[in-house]
Amino acid sequence: MIPIVSSRNRELHRVIAGIMNNIRVRFAPSPTGYLHVGGARTALYNWLFARHMGGVLILRIEDTDVDRSKPELTTAILESLEWLGLNWDEGPIYQSQRLDRYHAMALSLQSSGHAYPCFCTPEELQSKRAKAEAERRPWKYDGTCRALSHADRDRLLAEGRPAAVRFRIPDSGKTSFEDQVFGHIEVEHRDLEDFVLLRSDGHPTYHLGVVADDIDLRVTHVVRGADHISNTPKQILMYQALEAPIPVFAHLPLILGPDKQRLSKRHGATSVGAYREQGVLPQALVNFLALLGWTPPGQKEIVTIEEMIRDFDLGAVSKSNAVFDLEKLAWMNSEYIRHLSPEQLLPLVERELAGAGLPVRDPGMGVQEEERFKQIVLLLQSRARTIQDYAGPFRAFFNDEFAYEPGAVKKFWKDGSIASLLEALAERMAAANPFDLAGTEAALRTLAEEKGVKAGLLINASRVALTGQAVAPSLFEVIVVLGQDRVVARLRRAADHLRSVPDNSTSPAA
RNA sequence: GGCGCUAUCGUCUAGGGGUUAGGACGUCAGAUUCUCAAUCUGAAAACCCGGGUUCGAUUCCCGGUAGCGCUACCA
Numbered sequence: 001m002i003p004i005v006s007s008r009n010r011e012l013h014r015v016i017a018g019i020m021n022n023i024r025v026r027f028a029p030s031p032t033g034y035l036h037v038g039g040a041r042t043a044l045y046n047w048l049f050a051r052h053m054g055g056v057l058i059l060r061i062e063d064t065d066v067d068r069s070k071p072e073l074t075t076a077i078l079e080s081l082e083w084l085g086l087n088w089d090e091g092p093i094y095q096s097q098r099l100d101r102y103h104a105m106a107l108s109l110q111s112s113g114h115a116y117p118c119f120c121t122p123e124e125l126q127s128k129r130a131k132a133e134a135e136r137r138p139w140k141y142d143g144t145c146r147a148l149s150h151a152d153r154d155r156l157l158a159e160g161r162p163a164a165v166r167f168r169i170p171d172s173g174k175t176s177f178e179d180q181v182f183g184h185i186e187v188e189h190r191d192l193e194d195f196v197l198l199r200s201d202g203h204p205t206y207h208l209g210v211v212a213d214d215i216d217l218r219v220t221h222v223v224r225g226a227d228h229i230s231n232t233p234k235q236i237l238m239y240q241a242l243e244a245p246i247p248v249f250a251h252l253p254l255i256l257g258p259d260k261q262r263l264s265k266r267h268g269a270t271s272v273g274a275y276r277e278q279g280v281l282p283q284a285l286v287n288f289l290a291l292l293g294w295t296p297p298g299q300k301e302i303v304t305i306e307e308m309i310r311d312f313d314l315g316a317v318s319k320s321n322a323v324f325d326l327e328k329l330a331w332m333n334s335e336y337i338r339h340l341s342p343e344q345l346l347p348l349v350e351r352e353l354a355g356a357g358l359p360v361r362d363p364g365m366g367v368q369e370e371e372r373f374k375q376i377v378l379l380l381q382s383r384a385r386t387i388q389d390y391a392g393p394f395r396a397f398f399n400d401e402f403a404y405e406p407g408a409v410k411k412f413w414k415d416g417s418i419a420s421l422l423e424a425l426a427e428r429m430a431a432a433n434p435f436d437l438a439g440t441e442a443a444l445r446t447l448a449e450e451k452g453v454k455a456g457l458l459i460n461a462s463r464v465a466l467t468g469q470a471v472a473p474s475l476f477e478v479i480v481v482l483g484q485d486r487v488v489a490r491l492r493r494a495a496d497h498l499r500s501v502p503d504n505s506t507s508p509a510a
Numbered sequence: 511g512g513c514g515c516u517a518u519c520g521u522c523u524a525g526g527g528g529u530u531a532g533g534a535c536g537u538c539a540g541a542u543u544c545u546c547a548a549u550c551u552g553a554a555a556a557c558c559c560g561g562g563u564u565c566g567a568u569u570c571c572c573g574g575u576a577g578c579g580c581u582a583c584c585a
Contacts, residue, residue, distance in 0.1 A: 030584085118583085137512095185515075187513070197583095205584080206584070230581075253516080254579075260577065291522065300533095301534055320515095323520095324522095334547090383547045470545055473547085474545090
């Protein structure tokens with residue numbers, strides 16, 4: 001008997017397995033900044049893993065740093081996630097609302113002897129650290145308060161001395177784990193220091209927050225940036241002290257700038273929101289980010305979200321950091337724009353134009369204008385790198401007020417006869433009937449022949465007159481789409497402009 | 511400094527004990543043409559260095575180097 005397992009069946013089995021295994025992952029941004037592309041990729045990989053496995057994605061907001069966390073940033077992060085299409089199944093859960101829980105855990109760790117109060121002040125520690133550094137000695141918390149007797153401890157507590165709570169690292173031995181991406185990792189306990197769990201102001205540190213939450217939320221797989229590899233052994237020790245099951249860890253290589261330094265503002269835009277504003281499509285950004293550290297099977301690079309979900313595999317994630325290549329993103333974005341249906345593209349362009357003060361929709365807009373608008377958008381579709389191009393280089397297609405681009409003027413308006421040629425062409429265009437591709441082309445070529453100039457000269461000069469740009473679609477397509485009245489007017493205006501500034505200076509037309 | 515991790519074209523990467531080391535972005539050239547983009551064709555472009563294991567290492571091991579990360583009462 002031949003077992004028949006359709007791909008659909010396999011899909012189903014995987015989802016069932018995911019549910020049975022109770023696969024639970026989380027994305028835990030800190031609202032101390034906007035969602036940056038690195039965070040977005042972490043979110044994406046968590047999301048893909050959850051969807052692939054039929055598991056659950058939890059969103060948690062790590063807002064324990066009261067000074068740096070801002071509620072409006074949480075809102076912005078949520079918006080960015082939604083824009084990218086990364087939905088979550090549980091949460092958002094706010095750490096700031098779980099303070100009691102962290103206190104309880106810190107207490108339990110203390111009563112089991114895995115943690116202790118530390119009365120050292122930040123200033124004391126700071127100076128000890130500075131001294132060690134000056135003497136070029138490696139610094140690690142020296143354990144002053146670890147050695148305190150019960151009596152001393154109680155006395156200091158009774159005095160009301162502010163105390164942090166530190167985790168007690170075992171004196172010897174080592175901790176290791178099998179990272180799903182990096183493989184076996186281990187560190188000696190002697191290289192770890194007794195880190196702070198609870199600040200003296202009662203707020204938990206990152207370590208306590210994550211572990212407490214991941215335990216309570218029954219997180220099975222921790223997928224996060226590689227900058228947390230070094231933190232993992234400490235956290236595993238906490239799981240053990242708490243007698244909680246240890247999740248599977250998978251660390252993701254970092255995203256770097258072109259100079260191979262960690263991506264930061266000085267490399268330009270780093271936030272998801274900034275790319276959105278720059279006219280990048282969410283699908284393109286998701287696709288690009290997915291490929292930064294992971295390669296789907298096959299050689300295809302433009303992959304649908306369904307294919308990503310189907311093929312995603314933590315084990316296939318790269319171990320080395322990746323440079324964020326804006327050029328490739330731009331290419332991918334143009335690729336996605338090109339494949340948008342008119343129904344998808346039109347509203348995006350309208351939004352962009354409106355944002356740039358070039359509204360297309362006025363109350364008196366007729367069906368014909370509506371159709372013309374659509375034709376223009378589609379004509380330009382294959383040349384758009386971002387949606388923003390519509391309000392930038394393509395401006396002349398949507399508004400009569402545009403400037404003649406200096407480079408274009410220099411390149412195509414240098415011939416002295418241009419003004420009169422454009423003037424003559426205006427007349428022919430006014431007379432062209434029918435005003436279509438063939439009709440206008442014939443009119444132009446006839447004129448060129450009569451004047452004894454190459455058609456190309458007239459075509460290129462006209463393109464500048466009609467669009468202000470040296471670069472635009474095929475001239476006759478532009479002519480048809482702009483319409484007879486505009487074409488005639490713009491040709492005349494260009495001729496006038498040339499006559500008024502014989503030196504071909506590049507002052508704006510309007 | 512200590513500890514950890516990483517190392518294939520400029521960039522993202524595939525591959526893997528014996529390959530013409532594959533793809534993509536970018537670059538360059540050609541085709542096309544009415545400019546540019548797109549498209550098509552072609553080209554240049556990489557296994558960090560040194561040892562070891564092996565008949566044979568880019569691949570496995572060790573060392574070096576470089577880069578990154580952690581080394582906070584940040585996350």
